[in-house]
Amino acid sequence: MRGISAGRSGWPHLAWAMWLPCVFAIVVAGLFILVDLGGLIMGSWDTPVAGLGWLKAGAIGQFGLAIVAAAVLIAGVPRPGWFLLTRALVQDHP
DSSP states (O other): OTTSOGGGTTHHHHHHHHHHHHHHHHHHHHHHHHHHHHHHHHHTSSSOOTTHHHHHHHHHHHHHHHHHHHHHHHHHTTOGGGOGGGHHHHSOOO
């Protein structure tokens, strides 16, 4: 790789390895939250149906997933080397 220092050769792959899974997790969690909330609303129109508590728990869990994915993305942008799953991408491979 000419013109790229050895320490920065994995940087373009590192950016994709950080942004793509985190943004995907946030989007999918948002969609699941909407589905869970829609199920809660539809399930309680006339008479409450058994099991609505599980939809509420699912919405809370997906919200937690979105928060964790956003935290990993925010923490990994300034210091991408700390992110354990992508640390190998920063190192040179033969």
